[in-house]
Amino acid sequence: MPAAVREGHMMQFPIVGRTGGLLLAVGMLLAACSERKPTPPPPEAGYIVLKTETVPLFIELAGRTAAYETSEVRPQVSGIVKARLFEEGSIVRAGQTLYRIDPRLYRAALNQAAANLDNARAQREAAAARASRLKPLAQIEAVSKQDYTDASAAAKQASAAVAQNAAQLETARINLRFTDVPAPISGRIGRSLVTTGALVTTGQADPLTTIQRLDPIFVDIQQSSADLLALRRQLASGGGTRSSAAVTLKLEDGSEYGATGRLEFTEAMVDPATGTVTLRARFPNPQGLLLPGMYVRANLSQITARDAILVPQAGLTRNPKGEATVMLVGKDGKAELRSVTAANTVGDKWLVTTGLKPGDKLIVEGLGRIKPGQPIRPVPAGSPPAARKAG
Template structure:
């Protein structure tokens, strides 16, 4: 607006009117809407993230205990088997013949024993009539005992032959999931061979072997970690390779009584239920183990925390007058998508988590509480 050709008094009046209009327009602008989360003081269990591998709780390598030709495979690869289920059948013909021969030997030994017993009884009868000698009785006793021992040997041979015959059916030594067959029908197998026929793994429950520093183990051994936890939640949680959490929690069952000289770490074993067989041996996972408790802290959503020029974590809050303030925070560590903050925020503080780019410190805003996640 060009006011140079107007009287000075009139120019001043027009300028005041323009300033008043601008001020009125600014005062009429509604405050910026922001989304806030109200802080609550609480005690939070601190955890340590440890890398680990899933291990089957039981592994059995199926091997033959007798020699022969595989004539049948009796299981489906990848199926669940129970202890004692038949897996393979070895040609039993030669072992059936051995059982038959052993039974014949038992019958022969029984006949010999029966004859020896009769000789003994006859010798006793003759001795009672004073027509026999004590030497005859002694010989009859020895003959009877030898025949009895021979019968026992024959019965043991029969038992061994029957065991070998039974072992021509290769059975599952463990309940679990059987893998692929490593032999085929018609293959020759031998007793005690180094090559396994199949492998059975028990994967419910499973173990997760993780590594921890020697310092952490010392804390566990001295009870410092358990004392720090108090009555807090001591369950162990699992993070899968894709970053998602596992629905079941685990329990620390054992610690290797050995520290690796080169790495200075100890292997811990944690037991996890696996009813859906989701965890498989060899999987890489991460374990969240409780290490202590942070008392009287707040959990701040990570989207509500930024850093200032000094690199310090800060948050914008809305005070009682709905004015934006900046706070410098002391962050202990993260927990999921939240920061554990010990200083800088208190009970009831409203932290801005959405609309940060539209406001600045000192601005008046219209806060709206974020709905709780279901």
């Protein structure tokens, strides 16, 4: 073969090799593309459509029980205690005799006052008779007018003395009754602070005993002045209406007190030491379960909010900063992360005050598979599988 021909054949072989390699690479690339998995569909997101509601807003506050009535029993006369006529810790009735003070001095004073009254009445009769005798004699000038004037004045003085002695007799009678020391109110009586044979005096500082009426019973509740101010502003702005005055209690052991109480009033001043206002509620206490001084938690509704938006707990999360966030179905079919304000709960839901509006689609299902800005396939929350496929 001529040299020129051989040289031409040698130049053709590299071209064919390069072309074959290129075709092989293209084939392998097409094969790899054919083996790739199809793009997965967007994840499902179960949503609810938000709406406004009218709901009572409850608040739990600390409080302490206080007796409905408290009476310190003190003597109204002085003397020696002869007897104690009650059992400590028992229930007593108003008017029931609790102590008996030695009555002898007061009985003697009563007898003396009665005798003084009889004497004054006798003197009045004598003075009146003398004035009656002198009156006609003075008219005919058989006696001087001065004598009649003196007799008439003496009769009036005698009448006044009768009234004075009658009052003293009544005072002596009252003092004698005070030797029996009665219960001023009905309730549970405490321990006796004096014993038989003790000397008690009128106006002494220490009481003989104390009676407390425990049915009904008060609960004094403390609320911060800032919370009360915010409540009143919300009422003034029309954001709600005043709720019923019903109050429920949780006892120290965490149990619920069975009866419902009623809010009586709110103190008209703020305690400068604590910055709180006292609210007083009244509860029935027929079994005597509540005792004065017990620590309780009071749950009450002071306002009923209008146009409130409630969010299920599953639909609200908090970021590392503690800020509340929710995931919504965006208008572009993507998940939208939004910050909201949710400081209080109503039952098992969050009360959202800012960040949401009626008609928003809140995602409550599938949040673990969704990221902000990711395309999603929204379906109504709780839809059965068939409905989801149809959607």
